[in-house]
Amino acid sequence: MENYSLKEVMNKPERLAPGHRMCAGCGATIGVRAVLRALHEGDRAVIGNATGCLEVSSYMYPYTAWEDSYIHNAFENAGATLSGVETAYKVLKKRGRLPEDETFKFITFGGDGGTYDIGFQSLSGAMERGHDMVYVCYDNGAYMNTGIQRSSATPMYADTTTTPAGKVSNGKPQYRKDLAAIIADHNVPYVAQTTFTRDFKDLHQKAEKAIYTEGSAFLNIMTPCPRGWRYDTPDIMKIVQLAIDTCYWPMFEVDHGVWRLTYEPKKKLPIEEFLRPQGRFKHLFKPGNEHLIEAFQAEVDRRWEDLLYKCAR
């Protein structure tokens, strides 16, 4: 792990085959492939998946893009479904129905709708019970599969199809839920929040830790959606960089209760830098709406300070 090289890990066989039907430039598949690269060669995996863009586009009968065993059950139960699979593994091993030297890892993917909202109970239950699995949320900040409806992960003021900006509306009225912190409060062995960096080292290392730490682990990955966020598709890496440099999307881990910041911007940029390139925040830049950006900035600052405090303890 210390000798991480992007070139080297990119040479590993792909575990999500090309030919799936996700949009060009979709952040979710970039995130999924990066997580799967952290699996050690020779280790098998069962991949779970909540209903969402990823599921309907990657396993459309009779084609699957998944090289590993894969199970999609429903929207709200990816946590419970994989906890059943993981328990089956335990019992098959115990009863000698799986060879001793066979190692399976359990990773389930859900979008923010399937994770923060409808699948929250199922996720919380699975984490609390301590199943040896990783729940990966690919957080693109709205119900993108059904057409960009707000979720509890949607940033404040975002223009979505159920919180449209209008003559008397400034988009979503509420702040977003801090799910990584909530799962950390379940006292699971490992929680991390990450996104794409130029060398993908942060994501890779966190995914590897999550997969190879015994017990429940949760990984929250910001995966931009060009359709929902309305930025120029090739700009994905610029958008992500702005999210972390404005401290909108802090990168951290909570390893056995110890909070650690894994990236601190040299110069914290104002939140406008992140908001401006995205069509979903266009209304914030109309004259007279400066106070909205100020409120957004104040909340980002408050959360960042809070995180710094947790990490300094």
Add this chain to the structure above:
Amino acid sequence: MAIKDRMSGNEAVAYAIKQINPDVMPAFPITPSTEIPQMVSNYIANGEIETEFIPVESEHSAMSATIGAEAAGARSLTATSSAGLALMWEELLLAASNRMPCVLALVNRTLSGPININCDHSDGMGARDTGWIQIYAENNQEAYDNFLQAYPIAEDPRVHLPVMICQDGFITSHAVENIELMEDAPVKEFVGEYCPEEYLLNPGKPVAVGPYSVSNYAMEARKNQADALLAAKKVILEVAEKYEKISGRKYGFFEEYRTEDADYIMLIIGSAAGTAKQAVDDLRDQGKKVGVLKLRVFRPFPADEIVEALKNCKAVAIMDRTESYNGNGGPLGSEVCAGLYRRKADVASVNYIYGLAGRDFTVNHVYDIFAELEDMVENGKEVEQFKYIGLRD
């Protein structure tokens, strides 16, 4: 050698689970089925079985985890009642459509509201079109025997569908009765080892479960599933025959009790059949030609066989322990009438709603019903075709 014992229906099912020693049981407590996961947890806590119990946070997760475990290659089950089954509804459909041969011990309890913990069949009947095989029991002996037959039916390659083993809440689940249990060895041999063909944890042979399916494929999947449910009819009878050989107890789609020459038949499901049989004995003593057809297998629905069993009687009382809110008939009433009509069987019928939310159903009700059928046929009395019995005045 049979073991003579006394136990409740919940104990009988838990004992069957112990003898089967399945792989994974996720469950969530709900009255009156709670005792089943409690007893299984005790067996586990004392090292009597190797089953892994998952104390899930809801019934939806119970069925979700059951599907996950079953798909992974583990023999899996859960238990529930009432609102628990209703919360599982989406997952019941997925268990069946993903062709998971898992088992659910259903202890029938009414659905809310008003909230009430007692028996009727609104939970099981609400799930009648989810694609599960449904087998109902009259007493603890049948609950035990049916449970032992569940996996051999579910796991048969011709079927590959989930099975719901139903018994009446409190009336059967909590009442202690005499029972004949089997020895462990013949049970083990009868149920056999679980050897799935394809499963998630099959090393080197990955599978994908739960696809998105476009219209070009989805309709064929439904038809295949419906065909498998129909194919289960043959398998249910084969398994019953094998079971008879080791237990001496005979099972079919239904039990015909004094129906061979009966003018009037009561078609009924579950524990109330015991009451009906007692009343039939009383009426037979008075020279009345009456009988009971106790339905055991509701899904797949044995329409041909029911019509065959009813076609020579003058009238049938079809007993539904649930309301369908359509003013036209309960689930059993509607399906039996459709069966009779399609097969041009000229049998008069009245569909009675009885025993909702634990309302007592007594021999007096049965006497009244048979008297009403006779009055209708012999004297031409007009009788509502769909009516309640046992309501307070």
